Amino acid sequence: MPESLHPDVRALPLFSQIAEDSFQALMRGAYVQNFPPHVELIVEGETSDFLHILLSGTVELFARWNRRETTMALVRPVSTFILAATVKDAPYLMSARTVDKCRIAMIPSQDVREVFDQDAVFARAVVTELAQCYRAVIRAQKDLKLRSSLERLANFLLRRQRGCGGAAEFELGMEKRKLAHLLGMTPENLSRAFRALAPYGVRVEGERIAIDDQPALVRFAKPDPLIDAPDA
């Protein structure tokens, strides 16, 4: 793996505190690969030979069953994915595909487990990361089971707005069809849901969203830190 990529990776919470030789041990076996859009990187059920680190581009984690498919999450750089399968040395539960052009570093799972056993600081980082992932999924599950699709969309917009700096106008950052599957609904329904939020001051122009009456939307969405906080 080229030295030039180290800084970005090194800055990840997973690696930022670990000893230099641990980091080198991880990077030694790693390599970087470029992928075109819409490539299936991982097929659920396969064994997890690598920890993946997304350096640029967007990756979609999704799952299939009985000819149905749903989006589980969108991964943005710079971050890792499929850590749980790596540490458990178990088959992937989700598939992954590139959304656009992606640059991805891959660290052999074996190396991750070895460094984990030798470097207590890395071990702590892995646990923190895993706990964070776990809590994120719990939040998603609460979102799914406790809210209607309209409420999910409203809260998603508020989260996204905050993530984009809090301005009244911001970008969705993904295709509407992906958003629909992420929120657990059909594209048709998402379209209708956007219109249903118009009375709360939500305007849509392509991937650009404007929230004219933020307080009204908040009153409707009732965001909750235990579901919507970036981390809590």
Add this chain to the structure above:
Amino acid sequence: MPESLHPDVRALPLFSQIAEDSFQALMRGAYVQNFPPHVELIVEGETSDFLHILLSGTVELFARWNRRETTMALVRPVSTFILAATVKDAPYLMSARTVDKCRIAMIPSQDVREVFDQDAVFARAVVTELAQCYRAVIRAQKDLKLRSSLERLANFLLRRQRGCGGAAEFELGMEKRKLAHLLGMTPENLSRAFRALAPYGVRVEGERIAIDDQPALVRFAKPDPLIDAPDA
């Protein structure tokens, strides 16, 4: 904490391999408490001062939002819960209540984090346990997003059957209303769903279930190891 309880706790995957003095360090600050049924042990949003270990009885993990409530999981002895909040030292995302009379051991979160930093074997066990929890929630999420309520019930029955030893007749092991909330539906709907499975040989008598035509139910449910396996 009484010595007599150690063996059960010691046998947990989380503790079975760790050094004796690590184990003693964890048990030193621990204490055991008995709770009557329907007691709220944990309120989501509070800080997590203890790692809980269920010694006997059943605990329900649930979540609330906007006057709605849903069951997230049922915990059976002997196992731990709320590990993620403990290691992250973050607020609980779920509430917990006793279903029946429960005996629960509580280890100060601070001790867990300290032993984690000193005992690499324990660290590895925590990571494995967390990864397992994570994967369980991912499975639950796939179940929710990819299946109808009828399919969820059918697959639940097959999982439960296997968990009970595989006999054609077995116990549900929980109230139907709890099952309904666990599967993400209303009790009324669960009732109708049971009737809808009658053509596949599902008979219901109180909490007792009989599956007369297992192959037919399997054909309908299409169980998938990546969703329904106890561990994979």
Add this chain to the structure above:
DNA sequence: CAGATCGCTTGACATTTGTCAATCGTGCCT
């Protein structure tokens, strides 16, 4: 530039799921 492709939108309709109210049955208490 024309045609094709693709994603988004819209309307009509079907299915699923939830809500409300009433009833039934069981276990428990007095």
Add this chain to the structure above:
DNA sequence: AGGCACGATTGACAAATGTCAAGCGATCTG
């Protein structure tokens, strides 16, 4: 025994969500 409380069930209805088909509009491509 009577009656009460509670969970399960059922039916009628309403709301939410999905499906299918058509059309629109932007972008890509030959």
